[in-house]
Amino acid sequence: MIYTWTTLWFFWSLPSWLFYLNLGEVIVLYAYISVINLLESLLVLCVPLGLSVVLPQKWFRDSFVSRGASLVILGLGYAMFLALQLRTSEAYPGALLKVWSIALAVGAIFLLVFMAGKTPLVKKVIEVIAQQATILLFVYLPISLISLFIVLPRVL
Amino acid sequence: MSRLSRRDFLKLASALPGALALARLLPNRSWPASGQAPSRPNILIFVFDAMSARNLSVYGYPRKTTPNIERFAQRATVYNAHSSAGSFTVPGTASLLTGLYPWTHRAINDAGLIARNLLDRNIFRLVGEQYHRLAFAQNLWPVYFFDQFQKDIDEILPAGSFSQLDFVFGERFKNDPLNAQRVLDDFFFSQGTAPKSLVFSLAERISLHRAVAHTNQGGYPNGLPQNHQYPLYFRLPAVFDGLMSTVESLGSASLAYFHLYPPHDPYNPSKKYFRTFDDGWSPVDKPMHPLGDHWSHKDLYRFRRAYDEYLATLDEEFGRMLDFLESHGVFETSYVVVTSDHGELFERGERGHVSPLLYEAGIRVPLIISSPGQKSRQDVNSPTSSVDVAPTLAHLAGNPLPDWREGELLPLLGGQELPERSIFTLYALKNPAFAKLSRISLAMRKGSYKMLFYRGYYHSGDKFELYDLQNDPEELHDLYSTGSAIAKSLQEEVLAKLEAVNAPYKS
Numbered sequence: 001m002i003y004t005w006t007t008l009w010f011f012w013s014l015p016s017w018l019f020y021l022n023l024g025e026v027i028v029l030y031a032y033i034s035v036i037n038l039l040e041s042l043l044v045l046c047v048p049l050g051l052s053v054v055l056p057q058k059w060f061r062d063s064f065v066s067r068g069a070s071l072v073i074l075g076l077g078y079a080m081f082l083a084l085q086l087r088t089s090e091a092y093p094g095a096l097l098k099v100w101s102i103a104l105a106v107g108a109i110f111l112l113v114f115m116a117g118k119t120p121l122v123k124k125v126i127e128v129i130a131q132q133a134t135i136l137l138f139v140y141l142p143i144s145l146i147s148l149f150i151v152l153p154r155v156l
Numbered sequence: 157m158s159r160l161s162r163r164d165f166l167k168l169a170s171a172l173p174g175a176l177a178l179a180r181l182l183p184n185r186s187w188p189a190s191g192q193a194p195s196r197p198n199i200l201i202f203v204f205d206a207m208s209a210r211n212l213s214v215y216g217y218p219r220k221t222t223p224n225i226e227r228f229a230q231r232a233t234v235y236n237a238h239s240s241a242g243s244f245t246v247p248g249t250a251s252l253l254t255g256l257y258p259w260t261h262r263a264i265n266d267a268g269l270i271a272r273n274l275l276d277r278n279i280f281r282l283v284g285e286q287y288h289r290l291a292f293a294q295n296l297w298p299v300y301f302f303d304q305f306q307k308d309i310d311e312i313l314p315a316g317s318f319s320q321l322d323f324v325f326g327e328r329f330k331n332d333p334l335n336a337q338r339v340l341d342d343f344f345f346s347q348g349t350a351p352k353s354l355v356f357s358l359a360e361r362i363s364l365h366r367a368v369a370h371t372n373q374g375g376y377p378n379g380l381p382q383n384h385q386y387p388l389y390f391r392l393p394a395v396f397d398g399l400m401s402t403v404e405s406l407g408s409a410s411l412a413y414f415h416l417y418p419p420h421d422p423y424n425p426s427k428k429y430f431r432t433f434d435d436g437w438s439p440v441d442k443p444m445h446p447l448g449d450h451w452s453h454k455d456l457y458r459f460r461r462a463y464d465e466y467l468a469t470l471d472e473e474f475g476r477m478l479d480f481l482e483s484h485g486v487f488e489t490s491y492v493v494v495t496s497d498h499g500e501l502f503e504r505g506e507r508g509h510v511s512p513l514l515y516e517a518g519i520r521v522p523l524i525i526s527s528p529g530q531k532s533r534q535d536v537n538s539p540t541s542s543v544d545v546a547p548t549l550a551h552l553a554g555n556p557l558p559d560w561r562e563g564e565l566l567p568l569l570g571g572q573e574l575p576e577r578s579i580f581t582l583y584a585l586k587n588p589a590f591a592k593l594s595r596i597s598l599a600m601r602k603g604s605y606k607m608l609f610y611r612g613y614y615h616s617g618d619k620f621e622l623y624d625l626q627n628d629p630e631e632l633h634d635l636y637s638t639g640s641a642i643a644k645s646l647q648e649e650v651l652a653k654l655e656a657v658n659a660p661y662k663s
Binding site: 001002005006009010013016018019020021023027028029033036037039040043044065079080082083084086089097154155156 | 261262264266268269295329331332335336338339343344349350352353354355356357358362365366588589590606
C-alpha cells in the first residue's frame, strides 16, 4: 500500500519531470523514492511485529497473518483518508487531527483487528489478500535494493 | 509565556557550532573602512521576488509603496525601462544569474534547471574566485540553480535561514542536495496536494499544520509572510536582521546574492500597512484577455491593494537595511543592486505572473544600482534586460566580458544607451525544456514599441499584438491590426528570432 500510493503520485509528477529531466535523472529520483518507501515499510512492519512481542500470544501472535494484515490495511487506509483530507496547505482540519479523534480511530482499528481474528470468513479473506499481496514483494523489494545501491553512494 | 520546544532547542544546538565558527572568522573579515578605496568593490544583490516596477512609487506609481527604495534611488542609477527575460521565477532568475535568454539556458518550466552544458555561465563564475561568493534564496527554485553552480559559490545559506518555521529538508543532504530537494521538498513534502507517502509525508503535513496553528502570527493580520510552495514562514524584521548580520560578516571582495520571497503571493502585509491603501484609488480598467484567468475587476483591485501593502511592509524593512548599509559605510565600498526576477499582473482578468500575458506589469522590474561613493541619482531610459546584469557584474569585478554573453553592459556602468536594441521576454512553461518552442508567448521591446507574440494558444494560429509604450504605456491600443510598416518589421524580427532559437531542435 505504501509503495503503490507513492508510485501513483510518482506517475502524477512524471510528465512534469519529463519536461526538463532526462531518463537517468528520473531513475535516480525514483531510486530515492523507493528507498524512502522501503524505510517506511520497515517502520510500518515494526508495528505488528512489536505488538506480537508485547501482547499475549493468544491475542495477536496466534493469528498473526490475519490480525497483522488487517492492522496494516486498516492503519494505512486511515492514513490514506487523512492524506486526502490534508490536500491543501490552507485548510486546517482541526477536529481530524485532535488527539481524541486520532485515538478514537486507532481504537476502532484495533477493535476491527480483534474482530477480524474472531470471524472465520473475514480471517480467511484477509489471509488470501495477504497471500496474494506477497507478489508485490517480489517487485518492490528488488527495486528497493537496487535503489539503495544508487542512493547510498550519493548521500554518504 | 513562550516555551522553548524540542525543535527550537535542536535548532539552537545545531546553530551553535556555526555561530562559534563565524565568531572565529569575524576578526579577519571586516568591511574596508569608509572612504578607503576598495581594490575590488563588494557587490550586494537584493532580488525581491515578483516585484513589479509598475507598482513602485519610485517608478511613478500613485500609491506611496516604496519611500525607502526612493531614498535608495537618490544615490543610485535607476533603469526606467528594465525587463526580466522570464515572467516567473525559474526563467527570470536563471536569466539574471546566467546572462542568457531562456531559450538558451532552457530553465523554462516550474522547478526546471539550467542546461547542464551551460553551468559555467553564471554570475558567481563571472566575478571570479577572488570574490567570496555567497548566495541565499527563500525560494527553492533559485536554490536549485545554486546547487547547479555549487562549484562557483563559496557559501550557500539554507533557504530556511532567518525563518520562524522551516520544513525544508532536501538541502540538508549536502552531498546530493539537488536530487534530495527534488525528492523531498518538491515531491514527498510538496504543498497543495495530498501527502505523497503514507508515513513520512503524512507525518510532516500533520506536524506542519500543528506548528502553523501554534505559531504566533501576531503583527500580520493575513498571517505570517511565507513561501506558498515550500513550508517556510518568517517575520520580515527577523529576515532583514539576519541579512544585516550576514552582510556585517562579509569581508572585502564579496559577492552576496540575496533572493527574498516577498512581495510574492501570498500578500501578507504587517499590521501597520494592513488596509493602508484602502484609498479608493483605482487603476485604469483594462479589457479581459482570453488567455487570462477571468478574475473580476473587484477581485483584482483587492489583490492589488494587498500586494501594494505587502510592498510597503517590505520597503519599511528595506529602509532599515539602508540605514544599516549607510551607518556601516557599505555604500562607499560596494555596488548595491536592487532588482526582481519578474513582475506581477493585476489586469485583464489575470492575477500573478505564471501567465502567457506579458504585459508591462508582469515583466517590467526594478533595476537600481548604487555604485561605490555615488551621491546622486542618474536615470537610464533606454530599454535594458535582466540578461545585462551578469556581464555588467563581470565588468564591475574587473574581469573581461564573456564572449558567450547575450546581454550588453548596462548604460552608465560601462555600457552605452542602445535605444533601438531588441529586448525579449519568454514564457514557455508548457513547452518541454529541450524541444522546439511551439507553445509560448514572447514579448519583444524595441525602442518605444513592444510586440507580443503567442504561438500554440489559439486554434487560429499565431497571434500578435503591438503597442507604442511611449504614447500608450497602459497597452490599451493594439496597433498590430493597422498593418503599419513597424508592425511588419517587428513581426519579421520576432519570427526570425524564433526560427533561429528553434534551429537546434527537431520537434
